[in-house]
Amino acid sequence: MTVDDLNRFLLEVAVVLLFAVVAVRFSTRTGLPSLLIYLGIGVALGQNGLGIEFDNAELTQVLGYAALVVILTEGGLKTSWRSIRPVMPAATVLATFGVAVSVVVTALGAHLLAGFDWRTSLLLGAIVSSTDAAAVFSVLRTVPLPARLNGLLEAESGFNDAPVVILVVAFATTGPLDSWYVLLGTIIAELAIGAAVGLAVGKLGAWAVRHMALPSSGLYPIAVMSLAVGAYAGGAMLHGSGFLAVYIASVVLGNSKLPHGPAVRGFADGLAWIGQIGMFVLLGLLCTPADMGSAIVPALVIGAVLVFVARPASVFATMTPFRLPWREQTLLSWAGLRGAVPIVLATIPLVLQQDSALANEVFNIVFILVVVFTLLQGPTLPLVARWLRIGDGSMGQDLGIESAPLERLHGQLLSVALSADSRMSGVEVGELRLPPGAAVTLVVRDGASFVPDRATVLRAGDELLVVTTEEVSEAAEKRLRAVDKGGKLAGWLRGRNGA
Numbered sequence: 251m252t253v254d255d256l257n258r259f260l261l262e263v264a265v266v267l268l269f270a271v272v273a274v275r276f277s278t279r280t281g282l283p284s285l286l287i288y289l290g291i292g293v294a295l296g297q298n299g300l301g302i303e304f305d306n307a308e309l310t311q312v313l314g315y316a317a318l319v320v321i322l323t324e325g326g327l328k329t330s331w332r333s334i335r336p337v338m339p340a341a342t343v344l345a346t347f348g349v350a351v352s353v354v355v356t357a358l359g360a361h362l363l364a365g366f367d368w369r370t371s372l373l374l375g376a377i378v379s380s381t382d383a384a385a386v387f388s389v390l391r392t393v394p395l396p397a398r399l400n401g402l403l404e405a406e407s408g409f410n411d412a413p414v415v416i417l418v419v420a421f422a423t424t425g426p427l428d429s430w431y432v433l434l435g436t437i438i439a440e441l442a443i444g445a446a447v448g449l450a451v452g453k454l455g456a457w458a459v460r461h462m463a464l465p466s467s468g469l470y471p472i473a474v475m476s477l478a479v480g481a482y483a484g485g486a487m488l489h490g491s492g493f494l495a496v497y498i499a500s501v502v503l504g505n506s507k508l509p510h511g512p513a514v515r516g517f518a519d520g521l522a523w524i525g526q527i528g529m530f531v532l533l534g535l536l537c538t539p540a541d542m543g544s545a546i547v548p549a550l551v552i553g554a555v556l557v558f559v560a561r562p563a564s565v566f567a568t569m570t571p572f573r574l575p576w577r578e579q580t581l582l583s584w585a586g587l588r589g590a591v592p593i594v595l596a597t598i599p600l601v602l603q604q605d606s607a608l609a610n611e612v613f614n615i616v617f618i619l620v621v622v623f624t625l626l627q628g629p630t631l632p633l634v635a636r637w638l639r640i641g642d643g644s645m646g647q648d649l650g651i652e653s654a655p656l657e658r659l660h661g662q663l664l665s666v667a668l669s670a671d672s673r674m675s676g677v678e679v680g681e682l683r684l685p686p687g688a689a690v691t692l693v694v695r696d697g698a699s700f701v702p703d704r705a706t707v708l709r710a711g712d713e714l715l716v717v718t719t720e721e722v723s724e725a726a727e728k729r730l731r732a733v734d735k736g737g738k739l740a741g742w743l744r745g746r747n748g749a
Contacts, residue, residue: 267527288526296535310536315594317526320522321526322411323522324521325497327501344565345405345406346413349380355559366548372421373418374616379564380411382590399578412493414591422609439489443488447490451481452498456506459477459503470509470510477499526590541614549617550619556623557627565579565586581631595616663716664723668712678707685726685729688723690714693708693713695709
């Protein structure tokens with residue numbers, strides 16, 4: 251590659267990224283997952299569009315895995331442990347036994363209705379049975395759901411990639427298929443190893459990041475991303491589930507009150523968007539629409555079985571024992587969106603069965619299925635939620651607090667951002683009743699900053715700088731969160747600093 255080639259390549263990448271960024275605004279307003287727009291960009295650039303020839307399935311799979319690692323990291327860092335802890339048992343069952351039910355029912359449909367042999371049917375069922383976190387939450391941003399349902403969808407999308415990858419690799423190999431008990435044992439072992447690695451990296455990494463003094467705040471996001479990627483690589487090299495390891499490690503790190511937490515999450519968010527855009531454009535380039543005619547009918551048949559039979563069967567079979575109301579189970583069934591994960595998984599047969607017409611047919615079926623049924627489910631999800639009368643009417647946000655260590659002064663600097671619905675609005679600084687050793691030193695309001703006094707009334711949208719000693723930083727943060735949720739009287743009867 252010459253310098254001129256590099257310049258041309260960078261210009262093309264910049265144009266694609268800018269177009270993709272603008273497309274996000276359109277997708278947010280319409281409820282259409284942005285992945286379809288990115289896939290469309292890839293198709294438009296490909297062989298049946300502008301004529302760019304690209305057929306490297308192995309490179310697409312490798313880059314797709316790398317993008318999924320970044321996407322799972324970003325999702326884990328933003329996952330609130332408080333929201334998923336109550337639904338962890340249900341989410342675990344849905345992401346394992348629920349996936350198994352979905353695979354079997356979809357495979358039955360592919361075998362009986364589309365005429366595929368059992369092994370190919372099981373392969374198709376495994377590929378399309380995993381929900382995609384990026385696709386789910388690009389739509390759920392516009393749908394205010396109860397915290398329990400949001401947490402369940404969030405945890406399921408993060409957990410179910412791991413068992414599905416194991417099944418796809420097993421069914422895509424050309425050799426004899428292992429016995430069911432060997433396959434089950436492999437899944438359990440890989441999930442256990444992945445979970446152990448994720449917990450270890452998350453706990454040790456969080457301790458290290460909190461206690462090391464880096465010379466620049468910009469190094470903290472790099473350190474956290476390195477830990478998350480290391481969890482994936484370590485889990486995979488130990489023959490465990492790297493995807494489960496990276497998600498668990500990211501959840502632990504994201505809930506560990508790391509220094510410069512919002513900056514870390516913002517950095518991960520940007521990388522995740524780049525990963526999504528690059529991955530979907532590559533997947534669009536890999537497909538050849540002119541060769542997809544024979545895959546249309548099987549894709550519609552298998553997709554209909556998946557969406558209208560297999561997904562509801564898996565949800566109702568696994569969630570009924572947890573006494574989840576039927577309305578929420580129905581919405582959970584419809585919210586099982588497919589996206590990047592199934593298409594990336596569909597490249598595994600292309601790599602393992604090179605020059606195989608059946609592997610190409612599987613890829614085409616999965617591609618069409620994802621596009622068609624995402625178009626069906628994504629825009630209609632808010633309508634289904636309203637029809638089922640599900641929604642809490644608000645999109646409440648947690649109080650944003652960023653912690654920056656002041657090692658030489660043995661203190662902490664807390665940056666506090668008041669959301670629009672914060673009950674701290676209207677509270678005087680003196681009424682915060684912060685513990686001794688903590689004080690509000692600066693308020694930023696409407697672009698201007700000033701030093702407050704005890705009578706200064708806080709407003710929604712304010713940003714506060716709170717300086718605390720190391721000994722009371724945790725109590726000060728706890729008190730700020732309590733006032734944010736309960737107003738000036740929060741914890742009045744439970745002690746001065748109670749939540």
